[in-house]
Amino acid sequence: xxxxxxxxxxxxxxxxxxxxxxxNTRRGFKPYDPNFIGIRNLAPGERDSNRFNDWILAAWQxxxxxxxxIVSNSTTxxxxxxxxxxGHADGVAMLxxxxxxxxxxxxxxxxxxxxxxxxxxxxxxxxxxxxxNLDPAGPVITDVIGANMHHASAKGESMLVDGWSEACQVHxxxxxxxxxxxxxxxxxxxxxxxxxxxxxxxxxxAARDASTS
Numbered sequence: 001x002x003x004x005x006x007x008x009x010x011x012x013x014x015x016x017x018x019x020x021x022x023x024n025t026r027r028g029f030k031p032y033d034p035n036f037i038g039i040r041n042l043a044p045g046e047r048d049s050n051r052f053n054d055w056i057l058a059a060w061q062x063x064x065x066x067x068x069x070i071v072s073n074s075t076t077x078x079x080x081x082x083x084x085x086x087g088h089a090d091g092v093a094m095l096x097x098x099x100x101x102x103x104x105x106x107x108x109x110x111x112x113x114x115x116x117x118x119x120x121x122x123x124x125x126x127x128x129x130x131x132x133n134l135d136p137a138g139p140v141i142t143d144v145i146g147a148n149m150h151h152a153s154a155k156g157e158s159m160l161v162d163g164w165s166e167a168c169q170v171h172x173x174x175x176x177x178x179x180x181x182x183x184x185x186x187x188x189x190x191x192x193x194x195x196x197x198x199x200x201x202x203x204x205x206a207a208r209d210a211s212t213s
Contacts, residue, residue: 002055002071004205009037009057011208018099018198023061032186034060036104036116036149038076038169038199040097048133050080050161052172056149058183070183072176076169076199079161083132091128093167094136095147097201098123102194104149106184115150116184116195122147124167149197151177169197 010020013035023033037057046053054076059069078092086092100122107117121144125136147167152158157173164170171177184195 004039004202005210006057006059006067006069008205008208008210009039009059009200011210012200012205013037013099013198015208016099016200016204019101019196021196023065029061029065030190031061031063031065032183032190034058034183034187034195036180036184036195036197038074038197039205040076040199040201042202051075051159052152052161052170056169056171056180058180060183060187070176070179072180073157073172074170075161075165075172077134077161077165078127078167079163079165080132081163082166083127083134084130086126086128086130087166088126090138091126091130091136093124093126093141093145093147094134095167095169095199096123096125096140097199097204099196099198101196103197104195105193106188106195109148109150113150113154114181115148116181118144118147119194120144149180169199 021033021035023029039055041053052073056072056074082092103120104116105119109115121142124141127136149169151171151174152164
């Protein structure tokens with residue numbers, strides 16, 4: 001069950017020096033300036049899970065300037081399959097927490113269906129030992145490696161990550177993914193083609209107060 005309030009998430013972002021997008025322009029408010037936010041679940045027993053046990057949020061203000069948001073059961077981690085058998089000689093990549101401005105834009109995932117494709121650099125470490133655990137080591141890699149936001153199965157909700165993610169941010173349920181893409185489309189209409197993404201860790205969010213800052 002998703003345990004956080006939207007205010008907790010925003011307080012965490014601001015405490016970490018990240019921007020909360022609020023539709024501000026020099027001419028005043030403009031709607032559909034969404035915050036796409038991943039939260040990596042670091043609760044005991046969840047760190048090395050092969051389940052969709054993380055969350056991706058979209059939070060935005062519509063024309064009335066009221067906040068709305070949706071939360072999707074997702075993964076921000078590579079699945080067990082590439083952890084055991086990395087497709088890259090240096091190991092499977094894992095996205096590091098941070099805010100990545102203008103990192104995605106609308107495109108096709110693997111040439112097959114509309115998704116958010118990586119177009120700007122993001123930070124990763126690689127896990128190369130093939131033991132199935134998530135323990136990336138080595139230097140931080142800042143690169144464009146195809147870390148997209150997409151869905152798992154096209155037929156309902158997936159339970160296990162397995163090969164669905166090798167650094168991508170992946171929704172377990174295609175219906176939630178479609179809802180996220182609809183928000184992304186409104187953002188493109190109002191703000192241009194680029195989408196930003198913020199990845200947080202659950203321990204950081206849990207440490208923040210839920211009240212308005």
